[in-house]
Amino acid sequence: MTNSAVEGKLPAKKPRVSQFRRALWHINRTDLGWLVKGGLSLLNMGKLRSRRALVSQLPHSPALAQASQTLKQQGYLDVSDLVSRALAEQVARHAEDKLAKADALSGQQELGHKSFWVSLLDEDLRNGAYPASHPFVQYALQPEIVSILAGYMNQLPQLSDVLxxxxxxxxxxxxxxxxxxxxxxxxxxxxLFIYLSDVNSLDDGPFTFMDAQSSNRFKNAPKSHMTDEKVFARIGKDAVHELITPKFSSFIVDTARCLHMGSRITPGHTRLLYTATFFPPPRIYPEPKPRFYEDGSPDPVSRSVLAL
Incomplete structure (x- = not known):
């Protein structure tokens, strides 16, 4: 083997997806996924009771309750006025430190199927996991955000990843x-998203979606990814929300309910985006390796959200 191969400069094979996971993915694309979810929930009822008990430790207010209800009705929610600006600025400073390495990282990630974006946080991982104190993790653990999601999911959410x-x-x-x-x-x-750069026009590739009600027309679609032509043959363009908003805009979207797309960047433009992904446990898919590890002394709610 040559030195260049050792250094990872030769093409690497994509990891194979097991037939079991592939079958689960196809099931989960349909309403049969709810049966799988319900069965797993019954098997984990004791753990779910403990998680629901922790919800009482979160902040509660009419505004947060209304936010959860809006998320249930629409599938999306603007949380720009609810999140901490200080934490957002800390996330932005950390992101700026990563931008200088974008070109080098792009070369290493060319084999990934999303050639139109570069993941910038990989070097912060230790054995594939982030520390609980990482600013990107702390932004996701804001009590107001967790409270809104708990009201939406009827239990304490689990944080799956930050990007x-x-x-x-x-x-x-x-x-x-x-x-x-x-x-x-x-x-x-x-x-949970934060724009870490201004998205002033369609040239900046805004996150674009339809609300949950409009997206219902595309449930159980035979194709997992659809072109504009196929989508707008079934629904008018007036159903589309294009999030053209300034830096530090923050929003939550249930991307399992809301049809969406993004990252359509035109030459001369870029878009820097924070994403934190939550789901209601137990997972439909087998639990992966831990994505977070404990440093410091997280409170019981944070420990549970991070599955520590």
């Missing part, structure tokens, strides 16, 4: 998450 992605233009045709799709990681997949 920092830089979307850039490519010459390739639209593919994967640039096309319209639902996420099928679970039956509820709530993503």
């Amino acid at each position: 920092l992605t830089l979307s850039r233009p490519t010459e390739n045709k639209l593919t994967f998450s640039q096309l319209w799709h639902h996420d099928h990681d679970d039956k509820q997949v709530c993503k």
Whole structure:
């Protein structure tokens, strides 16, 4: 084997997806996924009771209750006025430190199917996990955010991952998450976003989606990713929400319910985005390796949200 192969410069094979996971994914794309979710919940009833008991330790107010209700009705929620600006600025400073390494990381990640964006947080991982004190984790653990999601999911949510992605233009045709799709990681997949750069126009590739009611027209679609032509043959463009908003705008979208797409960047533009993904446990898919590890002394609610 040559030195360049050892250094990871030769193409690597994509990891194979097990037939079991593939079958679960197809089931979860349909309403049969709710039966799987219900069965797993019955098997884990004791753990779920303990998680629900922790919800009482979260802040409660009419405003937070209304926010949960809005999320239930629409599938999305603007939380820009509810989140901590100080934490958002801390996240932004950490993100700025990563931007200088974007080109080098892009070269290492070219084999991934999303060539239009670069993941910038990989070097912060230790054995595939982030510390609980990481600013990106702390932003996701804000009590107000967890309280809204607990009201939406009727239990304490679990944080699955945090990401920092830089979307850039490519010459390739639209593919994967640039096309319209639902996420099928679970039956509820709530993503907390922050724009870490201004999204002033369509050139900046805004996160674009339809509310939950409009998205119902595309449930159980035979194709997981759809072109504009296929989508707008079934629904008018007036159903589309394009999040063209300034830096530090923060919002929650249930991407399992809301048809969405994004990262359609034009030359000369980029978009820097924070994403935290939550779901209601237990997972439909087998639990992966821990994504977070304890440092310091997280409170009981944070420990449970991080599955520590």
